[in-house]
Amino acid sequence: MSTRSDVLKDLTADIEETARLVQGLDDSDWQTPTPAPGWTIADQIAHLTFIFHLARTAASDPDAFAKIAAGAAHDFDGSVNVALQQFNAFPPSELLGRFRALGRASVDALAAVPEGQVVPWLVNPLPPAVLASAGIMEVFAHGQDIADALGVRREPTDRLRHLTFFAWLTRDFGYLARNLTPPAQPFRFELTSPSGELWTFGPEDATDKVTGPAHDFCLLVTRRRHRDDLALTAIGTDANQWLDIAQAYRGPYGEGRQPGQFADSAE
Secondary structure, eight states: OOOHHHHHHHHHHHHHHHHHHHTTOOGGGGGOBOSSTTOBHHHHHHHHHHHHHHHHHHHHOHHHHHHHHHHHTTOHHHHHHHHHHHHTTSOHHHHHHHHHHHHHHHHHHHHHSOTTOOBOOSSSOBOHHHHHHHHHHHHHHHHHHHHHHHTOOOOOOGGGHHHHHHHHHTTTHHHHHTTOOOOSSOOEEEEEOTTSOEEEESOTTOSSEEEEEHHHHHHHHTTSSOGGGSOOEEESHHHHHHHHHOOSSSSOOOOOOOTTOOSSOOO
């Protein structure tokens, strides 16, 4: 099991990796469309900057976070769009500076939460390490959109372990997004890390199982690749259905990606 320090160290590395993707771009390149319909590279960085702002506020000033959450309760998508406009109004160099600064600030705030205390969040309070894992999920997903827009391939690392753990915790989000009843029984996940280690989650005797490369699994649960383009195998009817609907985030499932949309393989 990873410690809070482990997760925060890896989140910091992921933030910097994403910053390096965009730091040399011309201002006009920040307006390059990404595979997320209607979102430019600037929008992706602005969204992540807003997420870091939320996480820092939740960890350091729960009362202020409660006010933000209350304002978004009836129209979260609208609130996200307003925040997007707020942050991507900055020139690219300033937006990148805020992205890095608020990313570091969120890490510092989560590190300072007293041991055993949870952090308020949009659905349920979360332990700091779990919220940091959610941050890694966000950075992976939106960073993938940026990488795809630029036509570059990020090298997978074992930092993905935190995302796979978070996806195991949130297995049911895809069902909830579609108003489906999740299976009562847990799944078994057996995933091969980029370094070749086997990561396992769930009971060994589970009837339904998902196996394959951890990187492919992360692309699936962030809906950045279609299952047909990934080397994932499902054993059991429920697990097979899950590969169609998996998502590691709450809210609408969106359009996802189409089979064959990307010429490069996931691995």
